[in-house]
Amino acid sequence: MVDASAPSAPTNLAQAKRVAVYDLELQDIGPAIGTVVTDSLVSELRKLEGVSVIGMDEIRDMLSHEANKQFLGCESDESCLAEIAGALGVDDLVTGKLSKAADGHVMLVRRIDQGQAKVVGTFNQRLKAGTGQEFLLAIGPAVEELYADRALREGKSRGVAEEVALRLDPPPLPPWSFYTVAGLAVAAAAAGGLFGILANNAESQFNTTAAGSGIIQGKVLVDYENDANNNALLANVSYATAGGLALSAAIMFLFTDWHGYGQEIKR
Structure with a gap:
């Protein structure tokens, strides 16, 4: 659910909001699934009107070696992440975690406001365990909930394309x-x-x-x-x-x- 302390929706949606997406933390989830879900989250955010999104691969290319080491060492510190985000000139930082629970999988995605250096929105959902496609199905609702103040760009639709699921459940023959x-x-x-x-x-x-x-x-x-x-x-x-x-x-x-x-x- 979106935090009650989240700022109200801006009246001028034409002003671009700059968002950095951090690699999703994984707990008992395969790295390939984490990569596909993170990439899909970046793509879904880029569908939003007035939002400019940068992923970790792009961030790593931009940061110097020393700054990159500092960034990778503060993934659990919201204030530290917000500080790095500020250095990159972003307004929001999106982080999250994919984990395995006794009764299925859990997807956690957080929206951190750089100006406030705090979490302003959280999407936390338990999912029926599968091949990883359950995470992809949850990305559309997660982005819609965290960024309810942003409409989709013209011609875009919510949700991950079906062909992306092939990366998680590929055809059986090499x-x-x-x-x-x-x-x-x-x-x-x-x-x-x-x-x-x-x-x-x-x-x-x-x-x-x-x-x-x-x-x-x-x-x-x-x-x-x-x-x-x-x-x-x-x-x-x-x-x-x-x-x-x-x-x-x-x-x-x-x-x-x-x-x-x-x-x-x-x-």
Whole structure:
């Protein structure tokens, strides 16, 4: 709930409010989930009218090495964070924590007013434990509650885009599995073509020999015929295999993690 001591909504929303978003603290939550949720929180805040947002990655680039060490050492001190925020020229600092509880997950997001050096808004919600998508679903309501004084920019809608959830629950297949099956399909098709050529050559030799005027040994014709039949059979089997593998590859394409989100989760 938003703190009762929060300042009243400004009458001039055209004046930009500068907001810095600190990396969310994690307790028994994977770092990949923390990264995705923090990035999504930054993106959601950037949808607000009259709000300029900067994330920690950008802050780290801006701060000197010594200042950065000081900043990273005061993540639990609101006054210290507000002091650093003031040095960066921001009006608000947004911090938070993602944690695991006995009955699910907890998402805590705080809005710290730099001028007052105090928390002016808090969103604290218990969520049913899942793959991390529950945190993403809570970002829209969290930002709406903490920044009720700010409307959305024109053309924007609240909530995290569905495709972002793929970073937390990616398709199950790695790209190499698709490429392997697709490669086998191509190889099988190539083998079918080769056996087809051999079958045609054997059939051509059979016909040429049979049409000749000289003495023909029956075994030669039988060998040519057997070669033609065997190679034709292998060609058909290869083509059928290639077709099956191609169909499998087409289906696998739909379930392949092309963006490497699965590797991101493992890290």
